Amino acid sequence: MSSKPYKLASLETRSEPTLVTIPPCGRGGKKVVFGGPGVVVVAGPCSVESTEIMELTAAAIKKAGGRIIRAGAFKPRTSPYAFQGLGAQGLRRLAQLREKTGLPFITEVMDTRDVEMVAEVADVVQIGTRNMQNFSLLKAVGRTHTPVLLKRGLANTIEEWLMSAEYIMANGNPNVILCERGIRTYERATRNTLDLNAVPVLKTLTHLPVAVDPSHGTGYTHLVRPMARAAVACGADVIMVEIHPEPAKAISDGQQTQDFAEFAKMMTELKAVARAIGRKM
Amino acid sequence: MSSKPYKLASLETRSEPTLVTIPPCGRGGKKVVFGGPGVVVVAGPCSVESTEIMELTAAAIKKAGGRIIRAGAFKPRTSPYAFQGLGAQGLRRLAQLREKTGLPFITEVMDTRDVEMVAEVADVVQIGTRNMQNFSLLKAVGRTHTPVLLKRGLANTIEEWLMSAEYIMANGNPNVILCERGIRTYERATRNTLDLNAVPVLKTLTHLPVAVDPSHGTGYTHLVRPMARAAVACGADVIMVEIHPEPAKAISDGQQTQDFAEFAKMMTELKAVARAIGRKM
Amino acid sequence: MSSKPYKLASLETRSEPTLVTIPPCGRGGKKVVFGGPGVVVVAGPCSVESTEIMELTAAAIKKAGGRIIRAGAFKPRTSPYAFQGLGAQGLRRLAQLREKTGLPFITEVMDTRDVEMVAEVADVVQIGTRNMQNFSLLKAVGRTHTPVLLKRGLANTIEEWLMSAEYIMANGNPNVILCERGIRTYERATRNTLDLNAVPVLKTLTHLPVAVDPSHGTGYTHLVRPMARAAVACGADVIMVEIHPEPAKAISDGQQTQDFAEFAKMMTELKAVARAIGRKM
Amino acid sequence: MSSKPYKLASLETRSEPTLVTIPPCGRGGKKVVFGGPGVVVVAGPCSVESTEIMELTAAAIKKAGGRIIRAGAFKPRTSPYAFQGLGAQGLRRLAQLREKTGLPFITEVMDTRDVEMVAEVADVVQIGTRNMQNFSLLKAVGRTHTPVLLKRGLANTIEEWLMSAEYIMANGNPNVILCERGIRTYERATRNTLDLNAVPVLKTLTHLPVAVDPSHGTGYTHLVRPMARAAVACGADVIMVEIHPEPAKAISDGQQTQDFAEFAKMMTELKAVARAIGRKM
Numbered sequence A, B, C, D: 001m002s003s004k005p006y007k008l009a010s011l012e013t014r015s016e017p018t019l020v021t022i023p024p025c026g027r028g029g030k031k032v033v034f035g036g037p038g039v040v041v042v043a044g045p046c047s048v049e050s051t052e053i054m055e056l057t058a059a060a061i062k063k064a065g066g067r068i069i070r071a072g073a074f075k076p077r078t079s080p081y082a083f084q085g086l087g088a089q090g091l092r093r094l095a096q097l098r099e100k101t102g103l104p105f106i107t108e109v110m111d112t113r114d115v116e117m118v119a120e121v122a123d124v125v126q127i128g129t130r131n132m133q134n135f136s137l138l139k140a141v142g143r144t145h146t147p148v149l150l151k152r153g154l155a156n157t158i159e160e161w162l163m164s165a166e167y168i169m170a171n172g173n174p175n176v177i178l179c180e181r182g183i184r185t186y187e188r189a190t191r192n193t194l195d196l197n198a199v200p201v202l203k204t205l206t207h208l209p210v211a212v213d214p215s216h217g218t219g220y221t222h223l224v225r226p227m228a229r230a231a232v233a234c235g236a237d238v239i240m241v242e243i244h245p246e247p248a249k250a251i252s253d254g255q256q257t258q259d260f261a262e263f264a265k266m267m268t269e270l271k272a273v274a275r276a277i278g279r280k281m
Helices: A051-064 A088-101 A112-121 A135-142 A158-170 A198-205 A214-218 A221-233 A260-276 B051-064 B088-101 B112-121 B135-142 B158-170 B198-205 B214-218 B221-233 B260-276 C051-064 C088-101 C112-121 C135-142 C158-170 C198-205 C214-218 C221-233 C260-276 D051-064 D088-101 D112-121 D135-142 D158-170 D198-205 D214-218 D221-233 D260-276
Strands: A020-022 A032-034 A040-044 A068-070 A105-108 A124-127 A148-151 A176-180 A210-212 A238-242 B020-022 B032-034 B040-044 B068-070 B105-108 B124-127 B148-151 B176-180 B210-212 B238-242 C020-022 C032-034 C040-044 C068-070 C105-108 C124-127 C148-151 C176-180 C210-212 C238-242 D020-022 D032-034 D040-044 D068-070 D105-108 D124-127 D148-151 D176-180 D210-212 D238-242
Touching (some): A040 A260, A088 A105, A088 A112, A112 A124, A112 A135, A124 A135, A158 A176, A176 A198, A176 A238, A198 A210, A198 B221, A214 A221, A221 B198, A238 A260, A260 B260, B032 B040, B040 B051, B040 B105, B051 B068, B051 B260, B088 B105, B112 D112, B135 B158, B148 B158, B158 B176, B176 B198, B198 B210, B210 B221, B221 B238, B221 B260, C032 C040, C040 C051, C040 C105, C051 C068, C051 C088, C051 C260, C088 C105, C088 C112, C112 C124, C112 C135, C124 C135, C148 C158, C158 C176, C158 C198, C176 C238, C198 C210, C198 D221, C214 C221, C214 C238, C221 C238, C221 D221, D040 D051, D040 D105, D040 D260, D051 D068, D051 D088, D051 D260, D088 D105, D088 D112, D112 D135, D148 D158, D210 D221, D214 D221, D214 D238, D221 D238, D221 D260
Parallel strands (some): A040 A238, A105 A124, A124 A148, A148 A176, A176 A210, A210 A238, B040 B068, B040 B238, B105 B124, B124 B148, C040 C068, C040 C238, C105 C124, C148 C176, C176 C210, C210 C238, D040 D068, D040 D238, D068 D105, D124 D148, D176 D210, D210 D238
Antiparallel strands (some): A020 A032, B020 B032, C020 C032, D020 D032
C-alpha cells in the first residue's frame, strides 16, 4: 500500500511522531525525550578525554541546558596511524561520568563484535557516517533495544538513509534518530555541506526524530552557531555539537569545536529561536 | 595586501556592511535598504503575468510586509521550445505596476545588448544562475548604476561567486546583492540543494548583502517556508520567494510557488524569527 | 619522509609494481597475476546463482580468455527486504566450481565475524564500496593473507581510498588491488560516473594494481564495452564485469550485465586495445 | 513522436552521423571532417600567443598529424584582474596564420555583440563551459553558418547539454560539435572529473560529433595522454588538447599543457588505439 521502498520508517505506516525516550539515570538524572515538543541539545568532545575534562564538560552542558553528552570511545579515523580511541576504557569513563552527573551519553559503535558491549552500557548508540550502509552493523544494532542515532552517509540520498533506518527497525529496534551531518559536494569553503533541506524533507516522509550536527556539517567553529539556529528554525528536534574546555587542545576535531562560552551563547540563541517557532528547549 | 583573490568585495577592504538602497518610487513608495538591520522580503511570480495577476500579487506583497516585487520579462529556459518571456512588453508592465503601487521591481537581464534598456527601467537587475560566469554580461551591468542581484551559479564555489561580484564592482558598480539559490548535488529529494552554509561563510568574507531564494533552492512549495525561516535564522538579509494567486496556473515554476495564504503565513513566521535574533522586518 | 599521509601504499616507499598472485588451483588451474604486464579480466554474475548457471558462466569466461570468476555470496543491499545472498552455501558452491573448473574466485565479505571464514576459502576477498571506510573490516582483512580487492567508496577521494588500502597493509596484508567502480555525481544518464581519471592518477601515487568495474561504474550494459576499452587504454590492470547467460533473469543487476556474446565481443576488443598500448591479455 | 525533450539533436530524428566539414583554406590547406571515420585532433595554446609561438605550434601540429589549431582571443577568466585575451587582434593573428599554414582554427566567442565578427573569420566558433546555458549567445551563433564547438557546462547534465545544442540547431545552424571537458565533483586529485561516460551515452542519443578535451578535463599534463587514449578507445570523434613550445612560459593553463615532444608521443599512441578499434587518424 505504501509507495515508498521503506515501510516501518514511513509516515504512511505511522502518522504520529516517534518519541525516543531515555529514562532518568545516575545522580539527579532526568528523562530525555527525542522527537517531542522540546528541542534537545547533545554536546561533548569528539573523543573521550581525561576524567577532569569530561567532568568540566558535563558541568558546562548541564549549566547551559544541554541534556546528554556525546564522546567517542571507538573512533573511525581516515588514517590507520591516527588515534583510534580509548575503546572499552572510554566506555567505562562515560558510564562513571553518568553515574556521577546524571547525564546520559551517546557513543559510536563500529564493529559488529562490539555491538553487545556498547549497547549494554550506552544510552544511545551512534552509527557513524562511514557506516550508514554497513548493513551487518545495522542489523546488529537492530537486534538490541538501545536507541540508535543514525548519521547520514557522506554522499547518501535521503531515501537510502531511510532504508538504513528500515534495516534497524526491521530487525526489531524502533528507536532510531536520524542525524544530518553534512554531505559531500564540490564546495571547499566548508568541510562538508550541511544539508538542512533534509530536515523539512524528512518531516514529510518519516515519524522519526531528526537531529542536526553543525560541527561536522560545517567543519568550522564560527559556522556552528548560525547553522544551529537555522537547524532549529527549520524544524530539527535535536542539535548535536562538539564542545571542549580548550578546543585547541582537543584530541581531535579542534577546529570545529566550541569552547564553553561560545556554547553558552549558542544555547541562549537556540532557546530564542525555538520559542519563536513555538517550541521549547 | 589582501590574501583573497577579490579585493573590492572583501571585508578586508571595507569592514562596514554595504547598504544597497532603492529610493522611493511610484505612488506611496518607500525607500528599500538591503543589507541593513531589517530583513527584506522580495516576492512575485516567476514570469511577468497578466496585469490583473500582477496587481493582485503586488497587493498581497504589500499587505504581508514585502517590499519589492520580482518577475521575469526575459526568461532563461533550458528548452528553446519553452516560453521565453514577454521581453520589453513585460518590462513596461512592471514599470506601470510600480507607478501604480509604489513597489519597486527586480528583473533578469540575459543579453549584453539588453543591459542598457533593462538597467534604465528596473530597480534591481538580476544576473541569473546560468550567467554567473558570463563575464561579458557582468562587465556590462558593472558599467551601469543599477543595483545587481547576482545569483550563485549552479555549481560555483563561494570564491568564484565573489570573483563574479568583483567583475561588477571593478567596472564601477558597488551595488551588488549576492543570492544563494541552491547548488547541484547528487541528492534528488530536492530540485537543488539550498546551501545555507553560504550565508555565514559570506558574512565572514564580504560586506555585501546576502539574499536567499528558497523557492529555486528547494524546488518544492512545502519546503520554502521552513527553509526561509532557517535562512533568516542564520543571517540572510533578503528572502526572495515565488508567489502567485493560483500556483497551479502559473506560467512557469508552479510546483515551487506559494499562494498568498502560504506567503502570509511565512511572513508571520519570518517576523518572529527575525525578532528572536535581534533583527526587524 | 614521505609527503603523503599513506606510506606502505605509496610509490615513494616502493617503486616497483606490486604483483598480486593467485597460485594455480582446481582442475587445470593456472596462476593469475594482477599488476603485471598482462591485463586480467574478472567476470561473473552479481550474486551466486544455480550450479548450472555458474558452470555455464565459468565455461564462457574460460573460452573468452577470462582468468577469474566473481559472484556475491553475502550481498550488500540497500533494502532489508531485498535478497541478501546465499551466504555460506554460496561460498561452498564457488569452491566446488573452482575445484571443477580451475577458475579462482573473488567474493565480498561484509562482517568482521565472517572474515576468517571467507578469507580461508576465497582467492580474493572483496571490500565493497559501502564498506571502504569500515575500518574494523579493513583491519580484519588486513590480518589475513588473502588478497583484497578494495572498491572505491561512492564518494571517496583517491587519497581516502589509499588511506583505506593503508589500513589493510599496516595490519600485515600487502596484497591489495584497488577497484574503481563509479562515483556519485549529479549526472543521471549513468547510474554512477565511472571515474577513469583515477587510473592514471593512481599510477603516479601507488604501486598497487588498479582494477576498473564498468558494470557498476556505468549501470547500463551497452556502456560497459566502450568504457572497458577506455579503461584498458588508460592503463587499468584488471577489468571486472558482470555477465550472465540470460541477464534479464539474473537475481540482481540484470540491467548492467552482459550476456556471453557481448562479453566475447568485449574480450576481442580489449585484446586489440591492450596490444595497441603494448600490453597483453 | 520523440520521447526526448530535444528533437533536432536526437538520433530519433536523424539516424546517420552529422558530418561537420571545414573546406580547405589557406596555403596547402585540406578539408577537415568531424564525425566521420577519422579521429580529428585539435591542438594549440590556451590563449593566442606571439606570431612566432603560433607558427612553431602550427608546424608541430601539422608534423604530428593534427588538423586544426585552437587558441583563445577572447578569454573567460574567473578574475577581472587576469589577462582577458588579445581580442580582435588575436583573431587577425589566427587568420594570418591560417593563410600561411593552411591550418583552420577554433576560437571562443563570449559576447552576443561579437558573434558576427568572430563567426565571419573563425572556422569553428567555441561556446565555453561557462556559457553553455547562455541562451542569448546560443541563439546568436545559431543564426550564423559557422560550425560551433559546444563545451559541456561545469555541472550540466547530458540532457541539458543536448538542449543547448538544440538552441543552436533550432535557430538554423546544424553544425554542432559537442565537447566533454570535465565536470565538477568532490574529487580534488584532478582539476575537473573528465566524464568519458558521456561519449558512449551521447552516441546512443545524438548524431552530432563528440569531442573530448583531456587538458581542461584533468587539469594536469601527465594525465592528458592516458585520458586521450581512453577517449579514442570509447568512441570520441575529436580530441582537443593544449600544447605550447614551453608550457611553463604559456600565458595561461601551463600546468595542463603538453610540450611538442609529449604531443607527438600522444599522437603516435592515439593512432595505434584508433587503428585497434577500426578507425583512422
